[in-house]
Amino acid sequence: xxxxxxxxxxxxxxxxxxxxxxxxxxxxxxxxxxxxxxxxxxxxxxxxxxxxxxxxxxxxxxxxxxxxxxxxxxxxxxxxxxxxxxxxxxxxxxxxxxxxxxxxxxxxxxxxxxxxxxxxxxxxxxxxxxxxxxxxxxxxxxxxxxxxxxxxxxxxxxxxxxxxxxxxxxxxxxxxxxxxxxxxxxxxx
Amino acid sequence: xxxxxxxxxxxxxxxxxxxxxxxxxxxxxxxxxxxxxxxxxxxxxxxxxxxxxxxxxxxxxxxxxxxxxxxxxxxxxxxxxxxxxxxxxxxxxxxxxxxxxxxxxxxxxxxxxxxxxxxxxxxxxxxxxxxxxxxxxxxxxxxxxxx
Numbered sequence: 418x419x420x421x422x423x424x425x426x427x428x429x430x431x432x433x434x435x436x437x438x439x440x441x442x443x444x445x446x447x448x449x450x451x452x453x454x455x456x457x458x459x460x461x462x463x464x465x466x467x468x469x470x471x472x473x474x475x476x477x478x479x480x481x482x483x484x485x486x487x488x489x490x491x492x493x494x495x496x497x498x499x500x501x502x503x504x505x506x507x508x509x510x511x512x513x514x515x516x517x518x519x520x521x522x523x524x525x526x527x528x529x530x531x532x533x534x535x536x537x538x539x540x541x542x543x544x545x546x547x548x549x550x551x552x553x554x555x556x557x558x559x560x561x562x563x564x565x566x567x568x569x570x571x572x573x574x575x576x577x578x579x580x581x582x583x584x585x586x587x588x589x590x591x592x593x594x595x596x597x598x599x600x601x602x603x604x605x606x
Numbered sequence: 607x608x609x610x611x612x613x614x615x616x617x618x619x620x621x622x623x624x625x626x627x628x629x630x631x632x633x634x635x636x637x638x639x640x641x642x643x644x645x646x647x648x649x650x651x652x653x654x655x656x657x658x659x660x661x662x663x664x665x666x667x668x669x670x671x672x673x674x675x676x677x678x679x680x681x682x683x684x685x686x687x688x689x690x691x692x693x694x695x696x697x698x699x700x701x702x703x704x705x706x707x708x709x710x711x712x713x714x715x716x717x718x719x720x721x722x723x724x725x726x727x728x729x730x731x732x733x734x735x736x737x738x739x740x741x742x743x744x745x746x747x748x749x750x751x752x753x
Binding site: 542 | 614615619620621622623624627628629630640644647648651653654655656657658659660661662663664667668669674676678688691692697698699700701702703704705710737739741742743744745746747
């Protein structure tokens, strides 16, 4: 959870004294969304309506004026709840048929520095440190690498191996053989 | 896909601004009419070139959580397990991969404490163990691909 920003704003020195009501509001998690935000998320999680005024279309569904919907979306963008309003391409349809999750057993003492270095490589699309799950899983660094062929992915993975050097004790590449689902967030009922 | 489609796919991965007429403004930047952009987006989605066009949510910023999970599913069980995961709204992504852990999926819930019950419920329904891989650190997310 990355709430540090909003938390520190609440405890800033010299902040004006707050009323009881304001303090109660602070107890709400900083990332909290209200019923209208939630309704807007539900109405757009499959996508933004493809109409000249999508806000009005959403507004009709959630029972709010289009301009209010637009302002809510703007606010959620500012708060990071929406990363961006964008197109998500299907890698396969663009010819990127080799999609490898490269996984690495990296010395814990060096993972912060090395993970950042791997994440900075221009061909790595996602890069995370995750826990090991022995005995089934020894890897703690995950880096996604895409290519038009597996040979291309392997060439890129070799560059990661060179960068990690002896700090990577083992690695593997898990290719996706089937995309079963790629819907993104769906709020439950 | 023609050259204009490629320009649309490339440009719109970076996002559009929530202006009063977002498609008209995005189209203007691409030298297209609003009508043309909307028609092309509809076709790109229909053809599966785009899996989605719309807001990309960060559930963590709304108090929720993501969690990568993996299972080792016997081939004979695969269809049943896939159907069980497909039916769950909290399964955001699901990929089959060539490894002993052959099913990798992402749970997305709007409450942080909903991940653990979701995992337990999947284990109970499928009779298979789920390994969870919550992220400890995020080094990079979000390469744009060239169409």
